[in-house]
Amino acid sequence: MSALKKVDPTSALYEFEDIQLTEKMFTKFAKHMYELAGVDLPFSPKNHALIRNRIVKLLRRHSLKSYEQYWDMVEHGNKEVTSEFISALTTNMTSFYRESNHFEFLAQQLPDLYKKFGTDIRMWCAAASTGQEPYTIAITAHEAMQQVTGMKVRLLATDIDLQVLKKATSGVYEEREMQGLPPATRMKYFEKMKKNEVEYWRAKDSIHDMIRFAPFNLMSPKYEFQHKFHVIFCRNVLIYFDEETTKKVVDSLTSCLAPGGYLVLGHSESGNIKHTHLKPLSRAVYQKL
Ligand SMILES: C[S@@+](CC[C@H](N)C(=O)[O-])C[C@H]1O[C@@H](n2cnc3c(N)ncnc32)[C@H](O)[C@@H]1O
Incomplete structure (x- = not known):
């Protein structure tokens, strides 16, 4: 099991430096997002980084130690867990008068x-x-x-x-x-x-x-x-x-x-x-x- 390295005890920030998001786990998250929201995230370095960076925050929030643990939570997730997962993987960039x-x-x-x-x-x-x-x-x-x-x-x-x-x-x-x-x-x-x-x-x-x-x-x-x-x-x-x-x-x-x-x-x-x-x-x- 990978170790969590606490980098700032006051802000409760953790570095999940050793935890790997395998291609197998990536595919599970990407497929789930596709089924729920239609968002298509084919395997690529960019999408791998996206899923990793977004989901690592949820590991932190729920004090989980691996992507597998989070997958167990999401796979059988209730409404709130599903909603949090969708929210993590959507991109919400916007602004007033965009494409004016x-x-x-x-x-x-x-x-x-x-x-x-x-x-x-x-x-x-x-x-x-x-x-x-x-x-x-x-x-x-x-x-x-x-x-x-x-x-x-x-x-x-x-x-x-x-x-x-x-x-x-x-x-x-x-x-x-x-x-x-x-x-x-x-x-x-x-x-x-x-x-x-x-x-x-x-x-x-x-x-x-x-x-x-x-x-x-x-x-x-x-x-x-x-x-x-x-x-x-x-x-x-x-x-x-x-x-x-x-x-x-x-x-x-x-x-x-x-x-x-x-x-x-x-x-x-x-x-x-x-x-x-x-x-x-x-x-x-x-x-x-
Ligand atoms: C990049 S933002 C675009 C916001 C705004 N329309 C604009 O052009 O500035 C994309 C939005 O689409 C939403 N979205 C993604 N998948 C969706 C779906 N299946 N149904 C409804 N909204 C979805 C995301 O939550 C996100 O807020």
């Missing part, structure tokens, strides 16, 4: 969507991570609502990772997480708060109340929603899926769109998207025919 041309596009289209559908505009942000993306959508919609009398917008924001979803729901960000927000927008839609001498920014009700946050796994066999959406953002998550999963997810998302509505993917994800009911419009933006 999509928000310019949305601002232009919202008045027309309202005219065309004559109803509340329904949008879905399907891999919302810590919330910067749905709050950017809400800000864009709020600005448009000030120009168009009567227009209302509702936004559903979902993610498989319950930990990031909790943060998104709180709408509270540290200074470093506010990058991308122009100063005037920040002042208009966020308020400063202090906790334990640290300053945070909290989304104001004007945008917070436009969003409903809920867990949703894009691997779900059924996408059951009461109404069709007019715009779906599903950005920078298909890159973690293989071709077959991507196709299934794009089919399901398309089936949730109203004809004439828009599907917005990440900039690097649009290469292989072909769907008889999707017309490519601009960079990674499609319209349902």
